[in-house]
Amino acid sequence: MRLLFSLIIMCLLSACASQKIPDIKYYVLPIESNTLFNENIEVSVSSALQDNRILFKELHQVIPSHYHRWKAPLAHNLQRVLAAKLGSVTTKTYIHFDAFYTSQRGEMIISGYWRTEKKVNVVNINDTANMMAVNYPFEYSLYQKEQGYNALVDTAAILLDQLAEKIQKHLVP
Amino acid sequence: MSSSQAIIKTRPKLSSIWLIPILALLVSVWIVTQHYLDRGPEIRITFQTAEGIEAGKTKIKALNVEVGIVERVELHRDLESVIIHARIKPDAVNLLRKETQFWVEKPRIGSRGISGLSTLLSGAYIELGPGEGPIGKTEYTGYANRPLTVGKQKGVNVFLLSAASSSLSEGAPVLYRGFRVGQITHLEVLSSGQLRASAFINEPYDRLVSSTSRFFNASGFSFRLTPEGMDFESESISSLMSGGVAFDVPNGINPGANVKEGQEFVLYDKLADIDLHPYQFVNEYLLLFDASTRGLQVGAPVEYRGIPVGSVAAISMDLISDDIRNEQDVPQVPVLIKVDTGRLVGDDSIKGQKRLQDRFVSYVAQGMRAALKNASLVTGQRVITLDFYPEVKAGEISQLERFTVLPTISDDVDRVISRVGIFVDKLNKLPLNETVVNANQTINSLQLMIEQANHLVKSGHDLLAQDETQAIPTELNNTLQQLQATLSGLSPNAPVYQSLINTLDQAKVTLQSVERVSNALDSQPSSILFSEPKDPDLTPGAHQDEK
Numbered sequence: 001m002r003l004l005f006s007l008i009i010m011c012l013l014s015a016c017a018s019q020k021i022p023d024i025k026y027y028v029l030p031i032e033s034n035t036l037f038n039e040n041i042e043v044s045v046s047s048a049l050q051d052n053r054i055l056f057k058e059l060h061q062v063i064p065s066h067y068h069r070w071k072a073p074l075a076h077n078l079q080r081v082l083a084a085k086l087g088s089v090t091t092k093t094y095i096h097f098d099a100f101y102t103s104q105r106g107e108m109i110i111s112g113y114w115r116t117e118k119k120v121n122v123v124n125i126n127d128t129a130n131m132m133a134v135n136y137p138f139e140y141s142l143y144q145k146e147q148g149y150n151a152l153v154d155t156a157a158i159l160l161d162q163l164a165e166k167i168q169k170h171l172v173p
Numbered sequence: 174m175s176s177s178q179a180i181i182k183t184r185p186k187l188s189s190i191w192l193i194p195i196l197a198l199l200v201s202v203w204i205v206t207q208h209y210l211d212r213g214p215e216i217r218i219t220f221q222t223a224e225g226i227e228a229g230k231t232k233i234k235a236l237n238v239e240v241g242i243v244e245r246v247e248l249h250r251d252l253e254s255v256i257i258h259a260r261i262k263p264d265a266v267n268l269l270r271k272e273t274q275f276w277v278e279k280p281r282i283g284s285r286g287i288s289g290l291s292t293l294l295s296g297a298y299i300e301l302g303p304g305e306g307p308i309g310k311t312e313y314t315g316y317a318n319r320p321l322t323v324g325k326q327k328g329v330n331v332f333l334l335s336a337a338s339s340s341l342s343e344g345a346p347v348l349y350r351g352f353r354v355g356q357i358t359h360l361e362v363l364s365s366g367q368l369r370a371s372a373f374i375n376e377p378y379d380r381l382v383s384s385t386s387r388f389f390n391a392s393g394f395s396f397r398l399t400p401e402g403m404d405f406e407s408e409s410i411s412s413l414m415s416g417g418v419a420f421d422v423p424n425g426i427n428p429g430a431n432v433k434e435g436q437e438f439v440l441y442d443k444l445a446d447i448d449l450h451p452y453q454f455v456n457e458y459l460l461l462f463d464a465s466t467r468g469l470q471v472g473a474p475v476e477y478r479g480i481p482v483g484s485v486a487a488i489s490m491d492l493i494s495d496d497i498r499n500e501q502d503v504p505q506v507p508v509l510i511k512v513d514t515g516r517l518v519g520d521d522s523i524k525g526q527k528r529l530q531d532r533f534v535s536y537v538a539q540g541m542r543a544a545l546k547n548a549s550l551v552t553g554q555r556v557i558t559l560d561f562y563p564e565v566k567a568g569e570i571s572q573l574e575r576f577t578v579l580p581t582i583s584d585d586v587d588r589v590i591s592r593v594g595i596f597v598d599k600l601n602k603l604p605l606n607e608t609v610v611n612a613n614q615t616i617n618s619l620q621l622m623i624e625q626a627n628h629l630v631k632s633g634h635d636l637l638a639q640d641e642t643q644a645i646p647t648e649l650n651n652t653l654q655q656l657q658a659t660l661s662g663l664s665p666n667a668p669v670y671q672s673l674i675n676t677l678d679q680a681k682v683t684l685q686s687v688e689r690v691s692n693a694l695d696s697q698p699s700s701i702l703f704s705e706p707k708d709p710d711l712t713p714g715a716h717q718d719e720k
Contacts, residue, residue, distance in 0.1 A: 050685070066707045103713065104714070104715050152714070
């Protein structure tokens with residue numbers, strides 16, 4: 001009888017004991033070293049992306065991870081990466097991200113638009129050439145080769161490379 | 174032989190049978206005496222008419238208790254009244270005092286409602302109103318109606334004096350803020366032509382009447398169109414029908430001491446008047462104006478430096494006698510004003526009147542004058558103002574017949590016009606010719622001055638041409654560049670700016686996590702105490718086979 005009673009007490013007490021909580025892991029997008037930081041590049045993200053947690057998009061649902069996060073704010077991180085990649089761009093360029101999602105299927109998607117000022121011939125009062133802002137939309141996606149968050153970061157880096165290349169080609173012919 | 178002899182017995186002279194009638198007689202004498210002893214005193218009440226009174230039937234009641242009965246009704250010898258003989262019960266003898274009152278109680282409809290309805294069925298009766306005084310009176314004069322003050326009612330009697338009675342009547346109510354607190358008991362016309370009404374204020378309301386209370390006629394209603402709109406005033410409905418007086422303390426005046434029995438009050442015509450002239454004691458002054466008094470009306474305010482202190486009592490040529498009027502070359506218009514002593518010296522008494530008079534004497538010596546002023550340019554209404562005019566000579570208060578005369582001054586438009594006249598006169602006297610010569614000279618010197626100014630401008634031009642002067646813009650430019658350099662320390666590329674942006678970003682992240690916490694608390698308030706670890710995160714690429 002006494003044994004049974006102490007067992008029950010033990011059971012009740014053990015219910016209060018907490019499990020071990022996994023540590024939070026932080027990630028950064030890789031930056032090439034020895035590159036100049038270009039002040040002409042300005043990056044922003046949509047308000048949905050203003051989150052330090054890595055975001056999954058499953059159909060229309062956005063699921064934030066809890067134990068895996070970006071170390072720096074995403075916009076700041078992207079700004080550093082792209083400014084480094086586009087070191088030779090001399091015109092003021094503005095890049096906006098609407099999507100930066102991964103998924104359980106392993107597909108990483110980035111989309112948004114970039115904008116630069118372009119000389120266009122516009123007939124105005126002074127009849128002179130004018131500078132005009134032009135928007136270029138972009139969307140890239142890629143399946144990661146293996147599962148896991150490190151592979152996600154690598155995949156994102158590849159996509160950002162593709163984007164940088166495209167902009168570079170456009171602006172520095 | 175024995176012979177029988179009659180035995181002679183002498184009978185008593187009076188048979189014992191007589192005892193019975195004697196006894197009966199004694200008893201009846203005793204009963205009759207007792208009856209007369211027990212029946213109480215007989216009183217005689219004189220009435221104007223015996224309407225509703227029947228001998229042997231009509232009862233005499235005090236507070237609805239039967240205290241006697243009418244025995245006989247007979248005409249008075251003068252044939253103008255009736256005498257009622259009534260028998261009062263012995264135990265009610267105490268009620269027959271000097272001031273006891275009798276009246277006939279029958280159904281009545283009046284301003285105070287319907288009374289005596291019970292007598293419709295029972296028939297009229299004579300009501301005895303207990304009074305005070307020594308016992309033993311047997312001759313009374315009865316009232317046709319219920320007396321206004323019955324017997325030992327407590328309260329205070331005051332007299333109200335007024336020029337016209339308007340619609341006052343005996344029995345009219347005395348109201349305090351619409352509530353009946355007493356009544357008019359008596360009206361009489363004094364030899365001066367004034368009407369004196371006695372008002373009886375019942376206890377405990379007699380305490381509401383103070384020396385500063387003002388009585389006013391509350392009968393009827395007043396309806397006026399004023400510049401502020403329509404104004405409708407009325408006391409209670411019953412006073413509207415039957416007339417009455419009300420009393421109150423005027424605005425801005427403290428209640429005074431309790432009144433004594435028989436104090437006299439002025440009866441104001443309407444409520445508005447008590448605020449216009451809230452004081453009892455006034456000083457009258459006569460003003461003689463040279464100019465027209467058109468627009469001035471009786472009742473117009475008298476203002477002392479803008480404060481209302483009284484009103485215009487009369488405007489009439491008859492105020493002064495013909496002799497005096499004939500002496501004047503240009504007849505002046507006499508205006509009689511009343512100035513409240515309470516308002517100016519704060520003492521509403523005979524002493525206050527004297528003080529006001531003394532004060533006015535010194536004020537007039539210092540330059541106080543009465544003047545006619547426009548109160549409104551639109552309606553043309555005018556008021557009398559008492560104000561100081563430092564430019565006038567010291568004046569004095571004079572006496573004209575029975576009036577005290579305050580000196581006046583023509584003010585307002587008249588004064589302006591006369592000043593304009595003086596100004597024009599002065600303008601005429603100005604030496605215009607000399608002025609023109611002077612002006613010419615001035616213009617000449619002005620020309621000289623312009624030439625000098627030209628010279629000055631030229632030398633200024635020379636100064637500007639010098640090298641030192643021209644170096645100034647370069648120095649200014651340098652300064653601006655330095656300023657720009659300083660400001661660029663705060664530009665988007667500067668380290669200070671970058672660290673500021675970083676701090677803001679971090680703050681944003683922190684706020685987002687706070688938002689998450691509040692969301693979590695919102696959906697599960699207990700989560701702060703009983704939280705479970707989060708589920709493991711999704712793994713990117715875990716479902717690669719789905720692609």
